[in-house]
Structure formats: C-alpha cells, structure tokens
Amino acid sequence: MDSDAEILKLARVLGVSPERLGYLRDVPAADLRLLRDRVTSTLFDAHLGVLERMAGASKLLPSPLLAKMAERVFGPLLSARIAGLVDVARGVDIAKRLSPGFLADVAAELDPRRAAGIIAGIPAPVVVAVARELARRRDWITIARFVDTLPESTIVSSLEVIPDKALPQVARMLDDPARVHYVTDLLPQHRLDAIADDLTT
Template sequence: MSAAEIVKPDRVEMILLARTLCVPVERLAYLADLPDEELRAFRKQVSKALFDANSHGIARLARVSGIVPVAVMANVAQRSRSALFVASFARVLDLSKAVGVAQRLRPPLLAEVAAELDPAEVRTIVGALPPALIVNVAVELQARADWMTLANMVGHLPWETVARALAELGDVALVQTSNLVGDAALRNLLVELTPVERIAGLVAAVAEHNLWTEAAAAIGHLPEDKLLAATKAAAALGPSEHASFAALIANARNEQES
C-alpha cells in the first residue's frame, strides 16, 4: 500500500496517528484495515501517555499560572521552541489564559502548536483567537504544506473565519485541504465557500500537480455553476486534462448512484 492510497478522506485517522507517533504515515500501512474508531482510540491512548510522561513539570507550571502574568508565560512558551510543550501547557491552563498565551506567540510556533492540538482543542483554543491571527497561522501552515492541520482548522472554526483564511490560501492548498476534511457535509460547505471565479485556477492547479485523486471528493459535489466552470477550464487545458476531469465526474456520479 502506498502513501497515496492511505492519504484519503477516510484515512484521516491514519495521518493523525502518524503525527502523534512522529513517524511517516507509510510506516503505519499495516494498520490501514483497522476501523477509524479503533485508530482514534489508540491515538488518544498514545496522546495521554505522552502527556502523562511530562505531566509533573507541566502541573507545576499550571499551579503557579494564577500568579504569573500571561506575558511572562508567553515568553517562556516562545523561548521553549517546543510545540509539544506549549500544547501540553495550554491544556492545563484556563481557556482565557491559554488564549492569552497563544495570542502572544509568533505565527510559526503557533502553527506548530496547532498541529499538536486535537480537533476539539483547535475549536476551543485556536477558535478563540482573533481572526487575523488565525489567517496568519493558516498562511504559515500553507508554507509548511501542513494540509492535515489546515483541514482540522476548517472543520472546527467559525465559517466566517474559515472564509477569510481560504481567501489567502493558494489553489494547491485549497485542494489538498479539502481532500483531508473527513466530514462530507463540511467538505460540501467548503465547496460552497469557494467563489466560482477560483474554479479555473483550481482546475489548472489540479492538472499541473496531478491532484486528480485529491480533488475527486470535492469535484463530485460541485453545484451546477461551478461544475460548468470546471468543465470549461479542463477543456481549455487540453484533451488529456479534459478526459481526466470527465472520468472523475463519471466516477463520482457512479458512487452517488450506488
């Protein structure tokens, strides 16, 4: 099994587990037949074990957080340069203090911290940050090609903020992120948020970078106006691209009918 076969919307848990274990997703190919529920339960067990291993020092910091100014805690977090430490620290702080620390972190470190947070933590901590800062984090994640964390943000942040972030992302980032949004309903909302004016650029990016597989789920749910724009864009690129696009549409319709 190749990495390309693993990195699909229904294999998001594989990617999250690989990230938790700090190993390439290819090394977990032998787990690919396990149900998502089992992978998710195992990932949470691993996360808890990693947290418990460092819980003593973090608990000591949490006990003094009530008397230490947020600016000082943020300075300690920034100087640590450890996203895992900062994420673990954020988990034991009151939400207001966690947000206060996060607001003072530079976007590169904050992007790394976001990658260490579970989806629910993204919603509560990252979701409470100013929208402009969230957009900066999304741009930083794009520069790192961290599509998994971007997908988590899309699925767990207010849609007004998501729309602002999407406007700053390139076409490749939008395709890759949409591919990893595991919930079909959320993926459809992402398609709805994409202006029809961007469709031609997205199709060109898919063709240039051979992202037909990654784009399949989104293409299969395009509304009529965007489907027409995509079809015209694919035809304009050449016979090969048009054929690839037509094949995706046919496959998507067959899956919807089956």
C-alpha cells in the first residue's frame, strides 16, 4: 500500500489539499486507510436521522421529479448521503435519469460501500458515460473506488474510455492492491503492452 495515495484519498474525504496532510507521510498506509474509513463513517452517519426521514419522504414522489430535485435542489453531496438509504430499485431508476456530469459529481462524494446495490444496478452505458466524464476530469480516485462494486462486464466497458496512461494511476488508487491483477486481467494484451511501454520510457 502507498502512503502518498492514502493521503490523497484522505484529503479528498476531508475536502482539503493533500499538502495540508503532508505530516502524515510517515504513517503506515494501513493506518491511514483505517483513519479514512473512520472519517468516512463519521461524515456519512452525521445527521443520519434527518437523512433517513428525507429518504423515507422520497418514496412519495415520482422518480423523474426526484431526479430533477437531486440536480437542482439537493446537489451532489446531499444526494450522495441519501443514496445509501433509498430502495435499490428506486435508486437505480433515479440514477438513470441523472446527467453524466451530475452523476460524476455524486460519485466523487459517495461511499460506494453504502450504495453498492444501486451502483451494481446502473446500466453499463450510464456508467461508461460517467467514467468518460471522470476520466476527462482526471479523477482517478473516484474511478478506482468503484472497481469493487461494478459488475465485471461494466468494468470492461468502462476501461475502454480510460486512457492507457491513466490506468497505472487508477491502479495506485485501488484500496485493495490485489485488485490490480483483477483489472489487468480484463485488459487486452495490446493495452497492457502500451502501458508497459509507457512505464519503461
């Protein structure tokens, strides 16, 4: 595990620049990951009662209206907090109606573990559109966070819109280093060769 990568991910969760956390560079990566997990849980559990009531009230509104409200009223942060509290089928139906740009914003704020069912149920074309937008933003942290929750076929499709030169950066941001082999096994040989060439030049 890479302490610098963990600092980047912790900085994302806290909404601060990685430079502000430079003093943590000597802390073992495993300890930094544990800290990040605890900070994430604390942030997502804050105001849980209010969020649960909002998720319950959302059952009374049609999905098209909720999708519009998410983009125009709730915003990505609140939408990410509520996502893990709504029914999976309903969450998928709402997600399909959101723009790729807004879904990319939500993805950056989301804890995938809390909305794994929704993430796994989103149609591959929607996920690919979001992956393309995240790649445009060079948001390798968010892309890496969804490897554990997306179906394999969707990952394969999403990899097609991520540049070869970016894949080592995505691999570096994976929480489980063993997943690097899982991802590389999904790549065709010509892309592996291109990545190897980039790393040796």
